Structures are given as C-alpha cells and as structure tokens.
Amino acid sequence: MNNRRIFIIGSLLPALLLVLVFTYYPFFRGVVMAFQNVQIFDMRNIEFVGLQNFEKAFNDPKFMSALKNSALWVFFSLVCQFVIGLTLALLLRKPFRGRGVYQGFVFYSWALSGFLIGLIWKWMFNSQIGVINDLLLRIGLIEERIGFLSDPKWAMFSVIVANIWYGIAFFAIMLLAALQSVPADLYEAADIDGAGGVRKLLNVTLPYIMPTIIATTLLRAIWIFNDPTIIYGLTNGGPAGRTHILSSFMLDKLYTAAITAGRRLSASL
Amino acid sequence: MVFPLYWITITSLKPQKDIFTYPIRYWPERISFENYESIFRISKFHIYIGNSLMISIVASLIVIVIAVFSAYVMARYRFRGHGQIMLGFFATQMLPGFISLSSLYMMMSSMNLINNRFSLILMYTVIMIPFSTILLRGFFQRIPSSLEEAAMMDGCSRISALFRVIIPVMLPGIASTFIFAFVQNWNELFLAVMFIDDEPLKTLPVAMNSFVQKFDVDWGAMSAGTVLSVIPTVVLFAVAQRFIVEGLTQGAEKG
Structure with missing residues (x-):
C-alpha cells in the first residue's frame, strides 16, 4: 500500500x-x-x-473599444466556425473516394501558427496587390480596391474572416468525431418511421451530439477570447487601435512597456 | 481551405519583380528560388531553424517523459484529489496567457534566464504538460489494465510492466502527443519574443516577427520565410493526422 x-x-x-x-x-x-x-x-x-x-481602464476609450471588439470577435468567429465546421463534418461523415486527402486539407490549418496565418492573410488582404481584391474585381463584386486592413470600416471584419478560416478545422474535427459516435440503429429507427434527411438531422443527429457541441463551443469561446496571435500578425491592432481585442491590447501594452524600459536602461548605461 | 497556403507558396516561388506586377498571376510563369536565397542572405535563417528545432525537440521530449507518468497514474489509479488534479490540468487550457506574461518575465529575469534557451525549454515543457497528460491518459484508458496485470503476475514490477508492456502498445499515441507538443512549441511566439532578444538565440517565430518589423514590404523574402516555417509542421501533421485527431477527440469525449 x-x-x-x-x-x-x-x-x-x-x-x-x-x-x-x-x-x-x-x-x-x-x-x-x-x-x-x-x-x-x-x-x-x-x-x-x-x-x-x-477605473483607469474603463475610462480609457481604447480599452473600451477593445472590449467591444472582443465581443464581436468571439461572437462572429464562433457562429461562423460552427456553421461551416458542422457542414464540413456532415459532408465528411460518409466515406467517399479521396476522403482522407480531403480531410487532410480541411484540417491542416490547425497545424499552422496564428501568427503565420495572420501574415499570410495580411498578404492576401493587401490593398494594392492583394489576391482577394483581385479576385473580387475579377468577379465584378467590387469596382475599386478595398483597404481591407487599413480602412477602419473593413478592418475588424477582415480580421474576423481570417480567424473564422483558422478555427473551422477545430470544429470540424470535434464534430466529425461526435457524428461518428451516433449509433447507426438510431438512423435505422428513423428510417422506419419515414423521417427525411432534414428531420433526421434535427431530431436524431443534433440532439445526440448536443453535449459535444456545447462543450466544444464553450472551450472555443474561451480560446478565441484569449488568443491574440492572428490579430498580432495581421494588423497588430491597427489602424489606430481599431482592431485590438482585449488580449492583443494587453499584449501591445506589455511590449510597449518592455521596449521603453529597454530604452531607459540603455540610456542609463 | 487550401488557398492561403497555396498562395503564399506561389508567391515565394515567383521572382521578386513578378510579385508586384499586374495582372496578378495565379500560376507562376517562371519559378525562381531567389526569395529563398535572399532570406538566407539577409538573415541568419539557418541558425533560427536550428534553435527552433533544438528547443522544440528537447522540450517535447521532456514533456513526454513527465506526462507518461502523470497520465498513467491519472488513468489507472483512483485516490483523494484525483478529480481536483484533473480539473487543475483542464483549467490551465483556459487561462489567458497575457495575464501571466509579465509575471513570467519577472520570474525568468530573477533567475537570470532572459536571453537563455533554457527559459523557453522550461516554459514550453510546462505549457504542454497538462494537455499531453490529458491526451496520453485517453490513450492509456484504451489499453485494458489486464495487460499489465498479466505482466505483473509473471513477476514484472509495475514500472517494468509499464515500460515493457504498455509503452510499446502506446507508441502511436506517444508519437502523436510528441508531434502535437512539437508543433505547439515550434509555433510559439509571445514567450519567445519576451525572453529572447539575442540574435544567435532567436527562434523562427521571433525572427519572423523582427523580420516583419524591419522589412515590412519585402513580401518575397517574407513569403519564403513563412513557407519554411510552415513546412515542418505541415509534414508532421500529415504524418500524424489520424492519430492526433483520434487522440484529441477521444480525450475530449472522456473529459
């Protein structure tokens, strides 16, 4: 013992x-x-x-704007990641040729760092030679280039788009696993009762995987709230602090403090 | 889903002047490695790669050694405080890093570990312990305990049963936990930026970070740097995808 x-x-x-x-x-x-x-x-x-x-923080308009952005950032990222993630998981559920390869492509973003993702999207969002502007121009959806990251009207939206892309994989992985755990006889029973595809989704699939959905969404909400890496890589809060969320705002303050302290130190030497 | 990675790769393979010309080419007319040459010329990229490799591998190995024991105990024993410890491991995943960052800096500087690789090895180990424990615990739980009981009947001690019987069966799980930790460590930026400032000690993310601040418009070299930073994780991920996904979802369901 x-x-x-x-x-x-x-x-x-x-x-x-x-x-x-x-x-x-x-x-x-x-x-x-x-x-x-x-x-x-x-x-x-x-x-x-x-x-x-x-008191100081709540009187700081930059802090308040970061707080508001955090709410937008978490809410829209979460909703879109969930909807797209669930769709992908439903599509990937049934085996088809090349599913493994396809699954790999869907999930690989998960292996990349948020910072690099931020850099890649910064390049794609570029207002002069960015590929997103070019594509939208070609389709005819826009007539002139948009400063996705420099225009305060668009900046927060663009940052959220990049974050949605980054987080889809996580949702797809978790939901796919949950979908595969739904017992097949539930569907057989639903078939016997003559339920169609939509009814099966709403009355069998979703209720069964609801615990996973709730747990995943909560965990994800906390992570999205905490993680400043994408914003750091994309805009570092710019233009003029418009895209700071709470975590990136705090990080920025800390780094600025570190840099000024370093200067003070070297000045005294 | 693949387009961003495709695009950064294509950009990195275009000759400098093609990157900024119109109309944008979706398929490079000429392939050139000048961006890759340039990034090794303007920075000590091979040194950063070496640092990142060394720190990530060493930290992940230590994590595995520590977490195999903690996970095994958490999977096989019930004791007072078991639930609280598990909760303590889970809760670390939800703490916002930016709150701890400044106190960590103060701790490291009081131990004289600023600009020292050991600070990163230490922190990367610590950060990955809880999640690796949760993952490995899931893998242990899938192995029936009758396996090591049989070995112990044959006269093995608990530890030798663990190493001779259980660990060999667990190797895919251990490998994917290692890869998971490696990828996280390889990608880590904020601690590294705080702790490391010396050129010869910088890891890849730190180097990319100062690179962005110095050569903001040199997208050719930057895309090459990004592709080089991404390759190892994408390759590892491709190898271990199945196991990681399995481990991750299993761990989550059990949790």
Whole structure:
C-alpha cells in the first residue's frame, strides 16, 4: 500500500510542481498585479492601489473599444466556425473516394501558427496587390480596391474572416468525431418511421451530439477570447487601435512597456 | 481551405519583380528560388531553424517523459484529489496567457534566464504538460489494465510492466502527443519574443516577427520565410493526422 502511494506521488510530482510554479503562480500573480501599482521593468515601489487600475481602464476609450471588439470577435468567429465546421463534418461523415486527402486539407490549418496565418492573410488582404481584391474585381463584386486592413470600416471584419478560416478545422474535427459516435440503429429507427434527411438531422443527429457541441463551443469561446496571435500578425491592432481585442491590447501594452524600459536602461548605461 | 497556403507558396516561388506586377498571376510563369536565397542572405535563417528545432525537440521530449507518468497514474489509479488534479490540468487550457506574461518575465529575469534557451525549454515543457497528460491518459484508458496485470503476475514490477508492456502498445499515441507538443512549441511566439532578444538565440517565430518589423514590404523574402516555417509542421501533421485527431477527440469525449 505504501509502495502504491510512493508511486502515485512520485509520478505526479514533476508535472504538478511545474504546473503550479510556472502556470498557476504567474497567473495569480498577474491577477494580483491588476490591483497594484507596478512598473514591470522597475520592481521597486510596488503598492496596492485598489480598483484604481480598473477605473483607469474603463475610462480609457481604447480599452473600451477593445472590449467591444472582443465581443464581436468571439461572437462572429464562433457562429461562423460552427456553421461551416458542422457542414464540413456532415459532408465528411460518409466515406467517399479521396476522403482522407480531403480531410487532410480541411484540417491542416490547425497545424499552422496564428501568427503565420495572420501574415499570410495580411498578404492576401493587401490593398494594392492583394489576391482577394483581385479576385473580387475579377468577379465584378467590387469596382475599386478595398483597404481591407487599413480602412477602419473593413478592418475588424477582415480580421474576423481570417480567424473564422483558422478555427473551422477545430470544429470540424470535434464534430466529425461526435457524428461518428451516433449509433447507426438510431438512423435505422428513423428510417422506419419515414423521417427525411432534414428531420433526421434535427431530431436524431443534433440532439445526440448536443453535449459535444456545447462543450466544444464553450472551450472555443474561451480560446478565441484569449488568443491574440492572428490579430498580432495581421494588423497588430491597427489602424489606430481599431482592431485590438482585449488580449492583443494587453499584449501591445506589455511590449510597449518592455521596449521603453529597454530604452531607459540603455540610456542609463 | 487550401488557398492561403497555396498562395503564399506561389508567391515565394515567383521572382521578386513578378510579385508586384499586374495582372496578378495565379500560376507562376517562371519559378525562381531567389526569395529563398535572399532570406538566407539577409538573415541568419539557418541558425533560427536550428534553435527552433533544438528547443522544440528537447522540450517535447521532456514533456513526454513527465506526462507518461502523470497520465498513467491519472488513468489507472483512483485516490483523494484525483478529480481536483484533473480539473487543475483542464483549467490551465483556459487561462489567458497575457495575464501571466509579465509575471513570467519577472520570474525568468530573477533567475537570470532572459536571453537563455533554457527559459523557453522550461516554459514550453510546462505549457504542454497538462494537455499531453490529458491526451496520453485517453490513450492509456484504451489499453485494458489486464495487460499489465498479466505482466505483473509473471513477476514484472509495475514500472517494468509499464515500460515493457504498455509503452510499446502506446507508441502511436506517444508519437502523436510528441508531434502535437512539437508543433505547439515550434509555433510559439509571445514567450519567445519576451525572453529572447539575442540574435544567435532567436527562434523562427521571433525572427519572423523582427523580420516583419524591419522589412515590412519585402513580401518575397517574407513569403519564403513563412513557407519554411510552415513546412515542418505541415509534414508532421500529415504524418500524424489520424492519430492526433483520434487522440484529441477521444480525450475530449472522456473529459
């Protein structure tokens, strides 16, 4: 019995220790810092300032716009990723020739970094020689080029489009797995009752995979909210902070602070 | 779905002057590697590739060693705190990274690990531990415990049963967990930008980041850099796709 305990503790200890010290501790420290007066690169004179930082943030129009953008960003990315992801999963459910290859193409975006995705879309959205403008011109959908990333009217929309593309794969993977777990006899029963394709989707498939849908959507909402990489690569919040979401806004502040601190340091040397 | 990747690849293979000419060519008339030559000329790209490879591989290997044990215990034993620990692992996946970033910087700088590869190896290991544990636990649960019980009847200790009997059966799962961790580490940008500033220590994403800021309009070289950064992950993903997808969805269903 004692051996068992030693084995359990010994096996878990490295993982638990590392996660506690380097994941949870910095997180809670960061939360505490929200109530403190901290210059990150100058650790003297830390003091608690209560809700002052929050007051400052809520009075900052840039912070408020980032907050609003975060809501738009999460909502539209999530809805579109879900609808397209579900459609793809339904299409990929039945085996057909070349399905494996096709599946690979659908899912590969998942292996790319958000930052590089951002760069690739930045190139495609380019207002002068971007391929998206060119395609839209050729089809005749637009008459002159759009500054997708430089025009404040379009910028947030464009950033969300790139993010939708990036996240479809995740939804498709999760939903496909859920679809394949639906027992075949449920469909047989529905067939006997004379249910059509749409009825089967609404009354058999969707209710059965609802737990997966809810779990996936919640998880995804948190990830989309937290992840600034695509925005960082695409616009870094531009034009004039119009496309900042909360996470990219905070990141930008942090990097700016790092750069000025570095300058101060080198000036004093 | 494939178009963005196609487009960046095609761009990288066009000669410099064809990239900016009208009408846009959807199929390159001439293929040229001048963008690739240029990126190795204007930056130390081979060094960044080496750094990224080294850091990602070492961190992922350490992750596997640590997570195999934690996952095995989480899959095979029930004990006090089991549920809380599992929840603790899951919850890390939902913490917003930007909140921890500044305190991590302070921790690393107090340990003198700024501009040191070890800070990234350490953090990449830590970040991937919870998810790898969850993934590997799912793989362990699919192996019947009668397998190692039989081995233990034959006189194996628990650890040698784990290594001689279970791990060999688990190899596809372990490989795909390794690949998953590798891809995440290879792509990581924000910690690397915070911790690494020295030219010879930069990883690929950090290099691409400073590259973007320096040569914003040089899309030829930038597309070549992007393609080079993307190739390893796409290849690995193609190899391990089936297992990763399986592991991911299984883990999610069990969770």
